Amino acid sequence: MQDPLIKPLTTPSEEDGRFTPKQDRIKKIETFLVAPRWLFLKMHTEEGIVGLGEPILEGRALTCQVAVKELEPWLIGEDPTRVVHLWQSMYKHSFYRGGEILTSALSGIEQALWDCYGKLVGLPVYRLLGGPTRERIRVYGTAGGRDPESAAQSVRQAVAQGFNAIKTGIGAGRRGRLIETAGFTERAVEIFAAMRQAGGPEVDIAIDFHGAVPPQTAKRLVKALEPYHPFFIEEPVQCQNVDVLADITHSTSVPIATGERLFTKWGFRDVLEKRAASILQPDLSHAGGIMETRLIAGMAEAYYAGIAPHCPLGPISFAACLQLDAAIPNFLCQEGGRHTTPHMDGYLKVPFRNEAGYVPLPTGAGLGVELDEQALADKIGHDWQNPKAYAEDGAAIDW
Numbered sequence: 126m127q128d129p130l131i132k133p134l135t136t137p138s139e140e141d142g143r144f145t146p147k148q149d150r151i152k153k154i155e156t157f158l159v160a161p162r163w164l165f166l167k168m169h170t171e172e173g174i175v176g177l178g179e180p181i182l183e184g185r186a187l188t189c190q191v192a193v194k195e196l197e198p199w200l201i202g203e204d205p206t207r208v209v210h211l212w213q214s215m216y217k218h219s220f221y222r223g224g225e226i227l228t229s230a231l232s233g234i235e236q237a238l239w240d241c242y243g244k245l246v247g248l249p250v251y252r253l254l255g256g257p258t259r260e261r262i263r264v265y266g267t268a269g270g271r272d273p274e275s276a277a278q279s280v281r282q283a284v285a286q287g288f289n290a291i292k293t294g295i296g297a298g299r300r301g302r303l304i305e306t307a308g309f310t311e312r313a314v315e316i317f318a319a320m321r322q323a324g325g326p327e328v329d330i331a332i333d334f335h336g337a338v339p340p341q342t343a344k345r346l347v348k349a350l351e352p353y354h355p356f357f358i359e360e361p362v363q364c365q366n367v368d369v370l371a372d373i374t375h376s377t378s379v380p381i382a383t384g385e386r387l388f389t390k391w392g393f394r395d396v397l398e399k400r401a402a403s404i405l406q407p408d409l410s411h412a413g414g415i416m417e418t419r420l421i422a423g424m425a426e427a428y429y430a431g432i433a434p435h436c437p438l439g440p441i442s443f444a445a446c447l448q449l450d451a452a453i454p455n456f457l458c459q460e461g462g463r464h465t466t467p468h469m470d471g472y473l474k475v476p477f478r479n480e481a482g483y484v485p486l487p488t489g490a491g492l493g494v495e496l497d498e499q500a501l502a503d504k505i506g507h508d509w510q511n512p513k514a515y516a517e518d519g520a521a522i523d524w
Contacts, residue, residue: 149174149245151200154234156180156190159472159501162509163439164189168237170205176241177492179410179441180233182225184511192230200234205241209416212238216389216413228388228413235414236445236492243491250491251451254419261483262450264462265290265331271298273319280323280330286466289482290329290356290458293320295338295346301516305342314349321353329356329458336360336386337514337523340369347377356458357382357404357433363523364396371401382406385435389413390420397428404457408435410442415449422453431457440464440472444492451486459484471500 153169164186168176180189199215212235219227239250251257266288270276276296283291297313299305320330332355334343343361350358357380361373364383374381382404387393388411396402405425407418422432432455434446443461450456463469465479474495477484487493514524 149205149241151203151205151241154193154197154200154237156193158186158190158506159439160504160507160509162186162507164233165439165441165496166193166233166237168200168205168234168241170241170245172245174205174241174244176205176237176239176244177441177444177494177496178233178235178237178240179439179445180230180236181410181438181442182229183437184509185226185229186507186509188226189229189233192226193234196230196234205238206245208235208238208242211235212414212416223388223391225386225388225411229411232408232410232412232414232417235416236409236441239415239445239448240491243493247490249451249487249489249493250415250445250448251487254415254448254452257451257486258454259451259456259486261480261485262447262456262459263290263483264288264459264465264479265292265329266462266466267292268320268330269293269296270316271296273316276316277319277323280320280328284324284328287479287481288462289327290331290462291320291324292331292333292356292359292460293317294333294335299337299522301514301518301520301522303339303341305338305346309342310346310349313346314353317350317355318353326354331356331359331382333359334361335523336363338362340366340373344373344376347373347379351377351379355379359383359406360385367395367399367401370396371399374401374403380404380431382433384408385411387412389417390424393421393424397424397430400428402430404431404433406433406435406460408438408442409445409449410438411435415445418449419453422449422455426453426455431455433457434459436461440469440477440494441492443477444487444494447484447487448492471497471504473497 149170149172164181166178266283268279268283296316359382381402383402384406465477512524
Protein backbone atom coordinates (compact mmCIF):
# COMPACT_ATOMS: atom_id res chain seq x y z
CA MET A 126 0.00 0.00 0.00
CA GLN A 127 1.28 3.46 -0.92
CA ASP A 128 2.23 5.52 2.13
CA PRO A 129 0.37 8.86 1.82
CA LEU A 130 3.30 10.64 3.47
CA ILE A 131 5.75 9.45 0.82
CA LYS A 132 5.64 11.45 -2.38
CA PRO A 133 6.48 9.48 -5.53
CA LEU A 134 9.07 10.58 -8.04
CA THR A 135 7.91 13.41 -10.25
CA THR A 136 8.68 14.47 -13.79
CA PRO A 137 8.17 17.84 -15.50
CA SER A 138 4.83 18.27 -17.24
CA GLU A 139 5.18 19.26 -20.89
CA GLU A 140 2.06 21.39 -20.61
CA ASP A 141 2.81 23.79 -17.78
CA GLY A 142 6.23 22.85 -16.36
CA ARG A 143 4.77 21.65 -13.08
CA PHE A 144 5.87 18.37 -11.56
CA THR A 145 3.43 15.51 -11.84
CA PRO A 146 3.73 12.04 -10.28
CA LYS A 147 5.56 9.34 -12.17
CA GLN A 148 4.94 5.97 -10.58
CA ASP A 149 5.89 2.39 -11.34
CA ARG A 150 5.16 -0.84 -9.51
CA ILE A 151 6.93 -4.17 -9.16
CA LYS A 152 5.08 -6.77 -11.20
CA LYS A 153 7.19 -9.92 -11.11
CA ILE A 154 10.42 -11.35 -9.71
CA GLU A 155 12.29 -14.28 -11.21
CA THR A 156 15.55 -15.99 -10.34
CA PHE A 157 17.73 -18.38 -12.29
CA LEU A 158 20.91 -20.32 -11.61
CA VAL A 159 23.89 -19.30 -13.76
CA ALA A 160 27.12 -21.26 -14.12
CA PRO A 161 29.60 -21.53 -12.60
CA ARG A 162 27.91 -20.94 -9.20
CA TRP A 163 25.69 -17.85 -9.28
CA LEU A 164 22.04 -16.89 -8.84
CA PHE A 165 20.71 -13.98 -10.91
CA LEU A 166 17.51 -12.07 -10.20
CA LYS A 167 15.26 -10.08 -12.53
CA MET A 168 12.74 -7.62 -11.12
CA HIS A 169 10.06 -6.64 -13.64
CA THR A 170 7.95 -3.50 -13.29
CA GLU A 171 4.61 -2.57 -14.81
CA GLU A 172 6.34 -0.01 -17.04
CA GLY A 173 8.64 -2.68 -18.51
CA ILE A 174 11.79 -1.89 -16.56
CA VAL A 175 13.93 -4.90 -15.62
CA GLY A 176 16.15 -4.54 -12.56
CA LEU A 177 19.04 -6.96 -12.00
CA GLY A 178 20.42 -8.37 -8.76
CA GLU A 179 22.55 -11.21 -7.46
CA PRO A 180 21.05 -12.76 -4.28
CA ILE A 181 23.60 -15.53 -3.80
CA LEU A 182 25.49 -17.19 -0.98
CA GLU A 183 28.23 -19.49 -2.22
CA GLY A 184 27.05 -23.10 -2.11
CA ARG A 185 23.51 -22.10 -1.03
CA ALA A 186 22.03 -20.98 -4.34
CA LEU A 187 18.84 -23.06 -4.00
CA THR A 188 18.30 -21.87 -0.44
CA CYS A 189 18.67 -18.24 -1.50
CA GLN A 190 16.29 -18.85 -4.39
CA VAL A 191 13.59 -20.00 -1.96
CA ALA A 192 14.35 -17.08 0.39
CA VAL A 193 13.73 -14.63 -2.47
CA LYS A 194 10.43 -16.36 -3.23
CA GLU A 195 9.36 -16.00 0.40
CA LEU A 196 10.03 -12.24 0.23
CA GLU A 197 7.89 -11.65 -2.86
CA PRO A 198 4.76 -10.64 -0.87
CA TRP A 199 6.70 -7.64 0.50
CA LEU A 200 7.54 -6.52 -3.06
CA ILE A 201 4.82 -7.23 -5.61
CA GLY A 202 2.77 -4.10 -6.27
CA GLU A 203 5.24 -1.84 -4.45
CA ASP A 204 7.11 1.23 -5.66
CA PRO A 205 10.70 0.11 -6.47
CA THR A 206 12.10 3.55 -5.62
CA ARG A 207 11.32 3.05 -1.91
CA VAL A 208 14.50 1.06 -1.53
CA VAL A 209 15.25 1.64 2.15
CA HIS A 210 11.62 1.28 3.26
CA LEU A 211 11.24 -2.07 1.48
CA TRP A 212 14.58 -3.29 2.87
CA GLN A 213 13.55 -2.37 6.40
CA SER A 214 10.19 -4.09 5.99
CA MET A 215 11.70 -7.34 4.76
CA TYR A 216 14.44 -7.30 7.39
CA LYS A 217 12.33 -6.37 10.43
CA HIS A 218 9.28 -8.42 9.55
CA SER A 219 11.34 -11.59 9.42
CA PHE A 220 11.39 -11.29 13.25
CA TYR A 221 14.70 -13.18 13.43
CA ARG A 222 17.29 -10.57 12.55
CA GLY A 223 20.13 -11.08 10.12
CA GLY A 224 21.67 -14.37 9.07
CA GLU A 225 23.52 -14.92 5.85
CA ILE A 226 20.58 -16.43 3.93
CA LEU A 227 18.18 -13.55 4.66
CA THR A 228 20.78 -10.86 4.06
CA SER A 229 21.99 -12.48 0.83
CA ALA A 230 18.42 -12.66 -0.49
CA LEU A 231 17.86 -9.06 0.64
CA SER A 232 21.09 -7.95 -1.00
CA GLY A 233 20.16 -9.20 -4.45
CA ILE A 234 16.66 -7.79 -4.19
CA GLU A 235 18.02 -4.44 -3.04
CA GLN A 236 20.47 -4.32 -5.96
CA ALA A 237 17.54 -4.87 -8.34
CA LEU A 238 15.51 -2.12 -6.63
CA TRP A 239 18.37 0.33 -7.19
CA ASP A 240 18.72 -0.84 -10.78
CA CYS A 241 15.01 -0.16 -11.36
CA TYR A 242 15.28 3.22 -9.64
CA GLY A 243 18.26 4.29 -11.72
CA LYS A 244 16.65 3.15 -14.97
CA LEU A 245 13.42 4.94 -14.06
CA VAL A 246 15.18 8.30 -13.68
CA GLY A 247 17.97 7.65 -16.21
CA LEU A 248 20.90 7.88 -13.77
CA PRO A 249 23.64 5.56 -12.49
CA VAL A 250 23.07 4.44 -8.90
CA TYR A 251 26.11 6.37 -7.65
CA ARG A 252 24.42 9.58 -8.81
CA LEU A 253 21.49 8.74 -6.54
CA LEU A 254 23.94 8.17 -3.66
CA GLY A 255 25.37 11.68 -3.89
CA GLY A 256 27.49 11.58 -7.00
CA PRO A 257 30.97 10.27 -7.77
CA THR A 258 33.90 10.78 -5.42
CA ARG A 259 36.43 9.57 -8.02
CA GLU A 260 36.88 9.34 -11.77
CA ARG A 261 37.90 5.66 -12.05
CA ILE A 262 37.81 2.57 -9.86
CA ARG A 263 40.90 0.55 -8.99
CA VAL A 264 40.54 -3.23 -9.21
CA TYR A 265 42.83 -6.07 -8.22
CA GLY A 266 43.59 -9.33 -9.96
CA THR A 267 44.63 -12.69 -8.56
CA ALA A 268 47.87 -14.65 -8.65
CA GLY A 269 49.55 -17.49 -6.79
CA GLY A 270 51.24 -20.84 -6.93
CA ARG A 271 52.50 -23.75 -4.86
CA ASP A 272 56.15 -22.89 -5.45
CA PRO A 273 58.12 -19.63 -5.83
CA GLU A 274 58.68 -19.99 -9.57
CA SER A 275 55.02 -20.52 -10.55
CA ALA A 276 53.84 -17.86 -8.10
CA ALA A 277 56.27 -15.31 -9.51
CA GLN A 278 55.22 -16.11 -13.06
CA SER A 279 51.56 -15.62 -12.16
CA VAL A 280 52.38 -12.12 -10.86
CA ARG A 281 54.12 -11.26 -14.11
CA GLN A 282 51.06 -12.46 -16.03
CA ALA A 283 48.72 -10.35 -13.88
CA VAL A 284 50.88 -7.27 -14.40
CA ALA A 285 50.87 -7.96 -18.15
CA GLN A 286 47.05 -7.96 -18.00
CA GLY A 287 47.20 -4.43 -16.62
CA PHE A 288 46.81 -4.97 -12.88
CA ASN A 289 48.86 -2.95 -10.41
CA ALA A 290 47.18 -4.62 -7.41
CA ILE A 291 46.98 -8.38 -6.83
CA LYS A 292 45.70 -10.76 -4.19
CA THR A 293 47.06 -14.20 -3.47
CA GLY A 294 46.50 -17.01 -0.98
CA ILE A 295 48.84 -19.08 1.16
CA GLY A 296 50.46 -21.49 -1.26
CA ALA A 297 52.43 -23.46 1.31
CA GLY A 298 50.05 -26.42 1.46
CA ARG A 299 48.17 -26.48 4.76
CA ARG A 300 47.90 -29.76 6.61
CA GLY A 301 45.31 -28.56 9.09
CA ARG A 302 47.53 -28.54 12.14
CA LEU A 303 46.61 -26.26 15.03
CA ILE A 304 50.26 -25.18 15.14
CA GLU A 305 51.95 -25.48 11.75
CA THR A 306 55.62 -26.35 11.41
CA ALA A 307 58.52 -23.97 10.84
CA GLY A 308 58.72 -25.39 7.32
CA PHE A 309 55.14 -24.26 6.61
CA THR A 310 55.99 -20.69 7.56
CA GLU A 311 59.21 -20.77 5.56
CA ARG A 312 57.45 -22.05 2.43
CA ALA A 313 54.66 -19.46 2.69
CA VAL A 314 57.16 -16.62 3.09
CA GLU A 315 59.41 -17.90 0.31
CA ILE A 316 56.47 -17.95 -2.12
CA PHE A 317 55.29 -14.47 -1.16
CA ALA A 318 58.84 -13.10 -1.33
CA ALA A 319 59.16 -14.41 -4.90
CA MET A 320 55.89 -12.70 -5.82
CA ARG A 321 57.08 -9.44 -4.30
CA GLN A 322 60.33 -9.62 -6.29
CA ALA A 323 58.46 -10.39 -9.51
CA GLY A 324 56.01 -7.54 -9.02
CA GLY A 325 58.49 -5.00 -7.76
CA PRO A 326 57.88 -2.35 -5.10
CA GLU A 327 55.12 -0.47 -6.97
CA VAL A 328 52.70 -3.41 -7.34
CA ASP A 329 50.45 -3.96 -4.34
CA ILE A 330 50.16 -7.62 -3.31
CA ALA A 331 47.67 -8.68 -0.64
CA ILE A 332 47.52 -12.14 0.93
CA ASP A 333 44.34 -13.91 2.04
CA PHE A 334 44.50 -16.34 4.98
CA HIS A 335 40.80 -17.05 4.30
CA GLY A 336 40.06 -17.39 8.02
CA ALA A 337 41.45 -20.90 7.73
CA VAL A 338 44.68 -20.46 9.68
CA PRO A 339 44.41 -21.18 13.43
CA PRO A 340 45.26 -18.25 15.73
CA GLN A 341 48.21 -20.26 17.08
CA THR A 342 49.80 -20.13 13.62
CA ALA A 343 48.38 -16.88 12.22
CA LYS A 344 50.25 -14.44 14.44
CA ARG A 345 53.59 -16.11 13.67
CA LEU A 346 52.90 -16.07 9.93
CA VAL A 347 51.80 -12.42 9.92
CA LYS A 348 55.05 -11.41 11.60
CA ALA A 349 57.14 -13.41 9.13
CA LEU A 350 55.46 -11.72 6.15
CA GLU A 351 55.91 -8.16 7.45
CA PRO A 352 59.29 -7.49 5.72
CA TYR A 353 57.68 -8.07 2.30
CA HIS A 354 55.17 -5.25 2.70
CA PRO A 355 51.83 -6.95 1.97
CA PHE A 356 49.15 -4.57 0.68
CA PHE A 357 46.98 -6.10 3.41
CA ILE A 358 46.43 -9.45 5.09
CA GLU A 359 42.87 -10.69 4.76
CA GLU A 360 41.11 -12.73 7.44
CA PRO A 361 44.18 -13.88 9.39
CA VAL A 362 41.62 -15.56 11.66
CA GLN A 363 37.86 -16.03 11.56
CA CYS A 364 36.10 -12.66 11.53
CA GLN A 365 33.78 -13.71 14.37
CA ASN A 366 36.88 -14.04 16.56
CA VAL A 367 37.01 -10.26 17.02
CA ASP A 368 39.19 -10.11 20.13
CA VAL A 369 41.90 -12.33 18.62
CA LEU A 370 41.65 -10.42 15.34
CA ALA A 371 42.15 -7.17 17.27
CA ASP A 372 45.18 -8.65 19.05
CA ILE A 373 46.79 -9.51 15.69
CA THR A 374 45.93 -6.10 14.22
CA HIS A 375 47.47 -4.26 17.14
CA SER A 376 50.65 -6.34 16.98
CA THR A 377 51.58 -5.73 13.33
CA SER A 378 52.31 -2.89 10.93
CA VAL A 379 50.55 -4.73 8.09
CA PRO A 380 46.99 -3.51 7.44
CA ILE A 381 44.47 -6.19 8.43
CA ALA A 382 41.28 -6.71 6.43
CA THR A 383 38.10 -8.62 7.21
CA GLY A 384 34.38 -8.64 6.60
CA GLU A 385 33.30 -10.99 3.81
CA ARG A 386 31.40 -13.12 6.36
CA LEU A 387 29.89 -10.24 8.32
CA PHE A 388 26.37 -9.02 7.59
CA THR A 389 24.65 -5.64 8.02
CA LYS A 390 25.94 -2.61 9.88
CA TRP A 391 25.45 -4.39 13.20
CA GLY A 392 27.87 -7.13 12.21
CA PHE A 393 30.68 -4.62 11.65
CA ARG A 394 30.22 -2.60 14.83
CA ASP A 395 32.46 -4.70 17.09
CA VAL A 396 35.25 -4.83 14.50
CA LEU A 397 35.36 -1.05 14.32
CA GLU A 398 34.92 -0.38 18.03
CA LYS A 399 37.74 -2.78 18.92
CA ARG A 400 39.93 -1.55 16.04
CA ALA A 401 40.19 -5.16 14.91
CA ALA A 402 40.80 -4.21 11.26
CA SER A 403 41.69 -1.10 9.29
CA ILE A 404 40.15 -2.38 6.05
CA LEU A 405 36.56 -3.66 5.85
CA GLN A 406 35.44 -6.05 3.10
CA PRO A 407 31.63 -6.21 3.11
CA ASP A 408 30.14 -8.25 0.29
CA LEU A 409 27.33 -6.41 -1.50
CA SER A 410 25.58 -9.73 -2.18
CA HIS A 411 25.77 -10.82 1.47
CA ALA A 412 26.00 -7.80 3.77
CA GLY A 413 22.65 -6.27 2.85
CA GLY A 414 23.12 -4.61 -0.52
CA ILE A 415 24.26 -1.23 -1.78
CA MET A 416 22.74 1.14 0.79
CA GLU A 417 23.56 -1.09 3.75
CA THR A 418 27.18 -1.23 2.61
CA ARG A 419 27.13 2.54 2.13
CA LEU A 420 26.16 2.82 5.80
CA ILE A 421 28.96 0.42 6.76
CA ALA A 422 31.38 2.58 4.77
CA GLY A 423 30.19 5.63 6.67
CA MET A 424 30.79 3.88 9.98
CA ALA A 425 34.26 2.86 8.79
CA GLU A 426 35.09 6.41 7.71
CA ALA A 427 34.52 7.59 11.29
CA TYR A 428 37.27 5.15 12.36
CA TYR A 429 39.57 6.08 9.43
CA ALA A 430 39.12 2.58 7.98
CA GLY A 431 39.09 1.79 4.26
CA ILE A 432 36.58 -0.22 2.23
CA ALA A 433 37.63 -2.97 -0.20
CA PRO A 434 34.37 -4.76 -1.12
CA HIS A 435 34.49 -8.55 -1.34
CA CYS A 436 33.34 -9.91 -4.71
CA PRO A 437 34.19 -13.44 -5.85
CA LEU A 438 30.76 -13.59 -7.50
CA GLY A 439 29.17 -12.74 -10.82
CA PRO A 440 29.01 -9.62 -13.01
CA ILE A 441 25.84 -8.18 -11.45
CA SER A 442 27.38 -8.22 -7.99
CA PHE A 443 30.54 -6.67 -9.44
CA ALA A 444 28.48 -3.96 -11.13
CA ALA A 445 26.79 -3.16 -7.81
CA CYS A 446 30.21 -2.87 -6.17
CA LEU A 447 31.38 -0.38 -8.79
CA GLN A 448 28.38 1.85 -8.07
CA LEU A 449 29.24 1.90 -4.37
CA ASP A 450 32.98 2.34 -5.02
CA ALA A 451 32.24 5.40 -7.10
CA ALA A 452 30.24 7.04 -4.31
CA ILE A 453 32.25 6.51 -1.11
CA PRO A 454 35.27 8.56 -0.02
CA ASN A 455 37.13 5.75 1.81
CA PHE A 456 37.31 3.23 -1.04
CA LEU A 457 40.59 1.27 -1.32
CA CYS A 458 40.44 -1.32 -4.10
CA GLN A 459 37.83 -3.62 -5.64
CA GLU A 460 37.98 -7.41 -5.80
CA GLY A 461 36.70 -8.97 -9.01
CA GLY A 462 39.26 -7.75 -11.50
CA ARG A 463 38.80 -11.06 -13.34
CA HIS A 464 35.55 -9.56 -14.71
CA THR A 465 37.75 -7.25 -16.79
CA THR A 466 39.57 -10.14 -18.48
CA PRO A 467 38.47 -11.82 -21.74
CA HIS A 468 37.66 -15.19 -20.15
CA MET A 469 34.69 -13.56 -18.36
CA ASP A 470 33.03 -12.48 -21.61
CA GLY A 471 29.71 -14.11 -22.41
CA TYR A 472 27.56 -12.67 -19.62
CA LEU A 473 27.14 -8.98 -20.46
CA LYS A 474 26.44 -7.20 -23.72
CA VAL A 475 29.16 -4.71 -22.89
CA PRO A 476 31.92 -6.31 -20.76
CA PHE A 477 33.93 -4.39 -18.19
CA ARG A 478 37.29 -2.95 -19.27
CA ASN A 479 40.61 -2.87 -17.44
CA GLU A 480 42.45 0.36 -18.17
CA ALA A 481 45.85 0.20 -16.46
CA GLY A 482 44.39 -1.40 -13.35
CA TYR A 483 41.23 0.70 -13.24
CA VAL A 484 37.64 0.39 -14.47
CA PRO A 485 36.16 3.56 -15.97
CA LEU A 486 33.33 5.16 -14.04
CA PRO A 487 30.05 3.50 -15.16
CA THR A 488 27.81 5.74 -17.25
CA GLY A 489 24.70 3.62 -17.84
CA ALA A 490 21.48 4.00 -15.85
CA GLY A 491 20.96 1.89 -12.73
CA LEU A 492 23.73 -0.67 -12.30
CA GLY A 493 24.87 0.11 -15.82
CA VAL A 494 24.91 -3.45 -17.18
CA GLU A 495 22.74 -5.50 -19.52
CA LEU A 496 22.78 -9.28 -19.69
CA ASP A 497 23.65 -10.97 -22.97
CA GLU A 498 20.69 -13.34 -23.02
CA GLN A 499 21.88 -15.23 -26.09
CA ALA A 500 25.32 -15.89 -24.64
CA LEU A 501 23.78 -16.90 -21.30
CA ALA A 502 21.64 -19.61 -22.84
CA ASP A 503 24.25 -22.34 -22.38
CA LYS A 504 25.14 -21.19 -18.85
CA ILE A 505 21.79 -21.66 -17.15
CA GLY A 506 21.85 -24.11 -14.23
CA HIS A 507 24.55 -25.45 -11.94
CA ASP A 508 24.98 -27.69 -8.90
CA TRP A 509 28.09 -26.06 -7.41
CA GLN A 510 28.98 -27.00 -3.83
CA ASN A 511 31.49 -25.62 -1.39
CA PRO A 512 34.88 -27.39 -1.36
CA LYS A 513 35.59 -30.06 1.22
CA ALA A 514 38.85 -29.87 3.17
CA TYR A 515 40.36 -32.32 5.62
CA ALA A 516 43.48 -32.33 7.78
CA GLU A 517 46.18 -34.95 7.45
CA ASP A 518 44.44 -36.93 10.21
CA GLY A 519 41.07 -36.81 8.43
CA ALA A 520 39.40 -34.10 10.53
CA ALA A 521 37.26 -31.52 8.69
CA ILE A 522 38.95 -28.13 8.51
CA ASP A 523 38.14 -24.68 7.10
CA TRP A 524 38.85 -24.33 3.40
